[in-house]
Amino acid sequence: MKKILCFAFLICTAHIYSQKDYSIASIPKELTEYSNSVLIDELVEIDVTDINKMKEKTHRVIAILNKLGDGDARLYEYYDSNSRVKNVEVRIYNAFGKEIEHFKKKDFMDVSRTGSSMYADSRVLYLNYTPTSYPYIVVFDSETETGDTAFLSPWFPLNGHAESAQKSVLKIKYNPANKPKYKPQNLNGFDITISDTPEELIFSASNLKAIRYEEHGPLMSKIFPNVYVALNNFKLKESLGSGKDWQQFGSWMNKSLLSDVSDLPEGTLARIKSLVANETTNEGKARKIYQFVQDKVRYISIQIGIGGWKPMLASDVDKLSYGDCKALTNYTKTLLDAVGVPSYYTVVYGDKMKWDIMEDFSSLQGNHVILGIPDNDEITWLECTSQDTPYGYIGKFTNDRDVLIITPEGGKIAHTKVYETEENTQENIAKVKVDANGNVTATLKSISKGLQYDDKYLLPKEKQEDIDQHYKKKWNYINGFSLTDIKLDNNKEEVIFTEELTLNIPNYANPVSNDYLFCANIFNQNQYIPPRIDTRKQNLYIGNGYVDIDTVTVEVPENFEIDGLPDETILETKFGKYQINFNITSDDTLVYTRKMILNKGEYPPSEYENFRDFLRSIARLDKTKILLKQNVQ
Incomplete structure (x- = not known):
């Protein structure tokens, strides 16, 4: 038939x-x-x-x-x-x-x-x-x-x-x-x-x-x-391969792609052993070797060898101080092997969209390589191409997806780190002073962790004009502001990125006769509202969750007072939670607090409009203004 x-x-x-x-x-x-x-x-x-x-x-x-x-x-x-x-x-x-x-x-x-x-x-x-x-x-x-x-x-x-x-x-x-x-x-x-x-x-x-x-x-x-x-x-190329399952496929990779690329000169081996001589744990040794690699080598793209799949020799990386993802991962693995720390060469789809290596279909998949260090039932993942990424940190490019680890026994499917919603935080602490002409001077300290760290930790590598442009794009709803001081700190040990900024905003408060309308949420206004989609057919997908916490302390100008405060507002949905509050302290200072939680998840198409409503409400509430009323004698 x-x-x-x-x-x-x-x-x-x-x-x-x-x-x-x-x-x-x-x-x-x-x-x-x-x-x-x-x-x-x-x-x-x-x-x-x-x-x-x-x-x-x-x-x-x-x-x-x-x-x-x-x-x-x-x-x-x-x-x-x-x-x-x-x-x-x-x-x-x-x-x-x-x-x-x-x-x-x-x-x-x-x-x-x-x-x-x-x-x-x-x-x-x-x-x-x-x-x-x-x-x-x-x-x-x-x-x-x-x-x-x-x-x-x-x-x-x-x-x-x-x-x-x-x-x-x-x-x-x-x-x-x-x-x-x-x-x-x-x-x-x-x-x-x-x-x-x-x-x-x-x-x-x-x-x-x-x-x-x-x-x-x-x-x-x-x-x-x-x-x-x-x-x-x-x-x-010249290698015959077989891969009826991932175990067999990984054994072929070990034999044909990885077995003959782990040579190192005696001088480097002696140096590495001396470097970790006082370390008693695998993590301690791995941290020092990872930093050694970051200090020594840089990333370039290389598409030669067996179909772009075989790493260059570890000795060549050691000599030339550069390599692609395969070469730098293999080099790091070879150094770890030299001091008795096991690790897994790992094939992954690198993309901000979470592509999985297919667990039930063994074949040449993936477009990137990282390293996995086993620690009992857990695996610490290392991105070996970056000179700035902290030890054990992977961001949106490789997090939360199925990958292929190459073990001594062959290939196995594993899953990279999942960053839960509560780990992906940004905390903004701002002190704001409004003068009698509606101008604002402000200091902001912003602390980012988890996947929100991933969005910012490379900022210090940028040119000053590009850093300025970053903030102008981020706060494009603020007209005419100028940054007078910028301090950026990438704490790789604790995986925390801190921004400390000082800025001036002329004519920020909107005049109304002798009074001013003032929006306390200066630094975190949500402007994104998903577009309207008639007869949506696809599931709603939110890949990563996050938590934003803002505290803004506002000193009002002399001879002005706050005329009434908005009520506390709480929005709670399956997509997350949003809460804002306005308080006046004993010294007539305004304290504005905001907390937004967005949950990751997948929902049926019918929920898309509810998701739009949630973000649309947040965008509206983020612009809430209070009246600064002048005391007229």
Whole structure:
């Protein structure tokens, strides 16, 4: 039955390619709703019948409806020292299907894939095309060949938000002795079929409507239809690999990628052993070695070696004092090994969105490497690329996600540190003086911890003008303020970042006849209100929670008094809690307090409007003003 379906499918696709009707008018109207582009026709054919070679042909027809869709054309192909682009060409059609441009391989730019990399053999051929009008249609054809069979690109028939797909097909021809495994996700509700025959896999999608971007939505991989594919036995450069499960995959990494890169000169070994001679705990030794690495080396991007996966020699890092994430992590691990401290080379998806290494699908995943130091049932995580990150601290780039640790026994899935809401704090303590003309002088001490520390600890590395710009952007609702003193302290031992600022704000209080209206919440006004979304479809996702605490002491001008105080306000919802209070002390000083708690969590789409209401109410209450009334004799 599967063979019959496959034969029928081939007849169908042959008919589609023969007709070549690329006009915009031929696109079903429902596919243009919420769309910046429409994938009219796509066929990707991959041949991995030989473990030593992968051939790939791509035919893609895509309609670009407006400027926001330009990037969806994907006018590029990657290659490296072990692969080649045999052919690539692009034809451009106008909205009526008339060909207006034809570009061949010689018209493509050839540049390093990572423009910031000092050492890279990964390159990209790309076409720098500027459209003259919209809409237009792109026909992209390419043929590539590589000696690596470790990376089979996942199939995303919808490649991004606001892109629909009229037809997308992925065919994989394989050797029955090495059949690819595959992991389909989020296929329910879409017209998607899978044909699984003894020598070929076919994934086919038809008439997929665009998925609209919705603020605070889940990851694409959680809602977009996709299929991940991998070979259990593969080749990566000169190394034959196997990975039917994570244990086996990790054993291959140990043997082929990590076993021969741990050499160090005797002088460095002696120095490290002397450095930790008085330390009696693994943590004490690890802290000193981590600081040694931070003082000695710097990060650069390197994309050479086995597919960019094999670290450079630890001895080369020691000699050159630089390396990429793989090299610096391996160097730190090698130093720890030398003094008997165990650690795990760890593969992770580094991104502020929390991408997990898939626990039930072993393959080459991840884009970053960190180090894990076991401590009984816990693991201390080290970011080895930064000269400023505290020991044991990881921020939003790698926190709270599944990662692959490479242990002596093989690979295992672990989870990085979760920063709970109550750990992510910012405490503002401000003293404010208002003069008789409505001008303000203020001092602010702001103390940040947890993930709020992550937002600020690199500020001292910035130029002074960039620091000034940071505060102007942060307080863009304050007109004309000037900073007269800035003190920034990154306490790496306690993982606390402290800002001490002095500033002047002319004409801050708003005159009303002889009186003033004054907003006590000078330094933490919430201006963010999520946009209105009609008929929201995606879950509401809040990735990280936090706590803000503000105390503002206000000295009112002489011959003025506070005319009435707003009542205490408390908002309490499933998303968090907000509370403000105004008090007058015995010496007629105003004390304003504010506490806001935002909880992380995932909620059904129906809760989005309630979330909007919560933040909208906070934005309104944050601007609460009091009347400073002049005593007229």
